[in-house]
Amino acid sequence: MSNRIESAEACRLWNVGVHNLMLDTRDRFSSSHCARIERFIAKHFYSLVTPGSEFVARKHMKPFVQTSLQYKVSSRHLQEVTEDQMNLLQFSRATRNFIHSQPLFMSRFAELSDDCEAVKFAGFMRFLENMQSDDMVSNRTRVVDFLRRYLTGDQLRSESSLDSYAQALLMGCRCIECEC
Numbered sequence: 001m002s003n004r005i006e007s008a009e010a011c012r013l014w015n016v017g018v019h020n021l022m023l024d025t026r027d028r029f030s031s032s033h034c035a036r037i038e039r040f041i042a043k044h045f046y047s048l049v050t051p052g053s054e055f056v057a058r059k060h061m062k063p064f065v066q067t068s069l070q071y072k073v074s075s076r077h078l079q080e081v082t083e084d085q086m087n088l089l090q091f092s093r094a095t096r097n098f099i100h101s102q103p104l105f106m107s108r109f110a111e112l113s114d115d116c117e118a119v120k121f122a123g124f125m126r127f128l129e130n131m132q133s134d135d136m137v138s139n140r141t142r143v144v145d146f147l148r149r150y151l152t153g154d155q156l157r158s159e160s161s162l163d164s165y166a167q168a169l170l171m172g173c174r175c176i177e178c179e180c
Contacts, residue, residue, distance in 0.1 A: 009052065016046050044068055045091045055085040071098050
């Protein structure tokens with residue numbers, strides 16, 4: 001492809017466009033959860049960036065948070081978390097703050113988390129044993145049966161679909177998806 005770029009702004013826009021195409025066409029199936037979040041943040045940053053600068057204004061954050069993150073945010077909370085003008089790093093920090101809401105996490109998972117940051121495997125097993133009355137630790141036959149019924153096809157490496165979940169639920173399985 002050959003193209004003549006007339007101005008610095010047009011060059012910047014082409015650069016952003018090619019960068020976004022590259023991000024969109026990467027192998028989505030093998031990328032980690034963290035890499036997907038990084039791409040999500042970068043994609044939205046470049047779509048919200050003020051033309052002629054490399055910054056996103058605070059006024060663009062509230063619609064982004066409410067529509068893309070589906071998180072209801074007050075103006076006061078928005079001002080606490082964001083800056084007037086944010087570069088990619090500041091935008092990433094603010095977005096992560098909304099994605100990983102500490103009060104929401106603590107209200108639902110405090111007793112399962114040892115470090116108040118994440119639910120580790122041991123906490124997840126406590127959840128299954130105590131809150132779900134599910135003794136998966138000692139019942140290996142049931143685990144194998146669950147995996148045999150749920151993992152149909154190449155679902156270890158491919159994206160999950162609603163149809164897979166529906167089919168597994170109809171077969172009597174409870175579905176748990178772990179992003180690794």
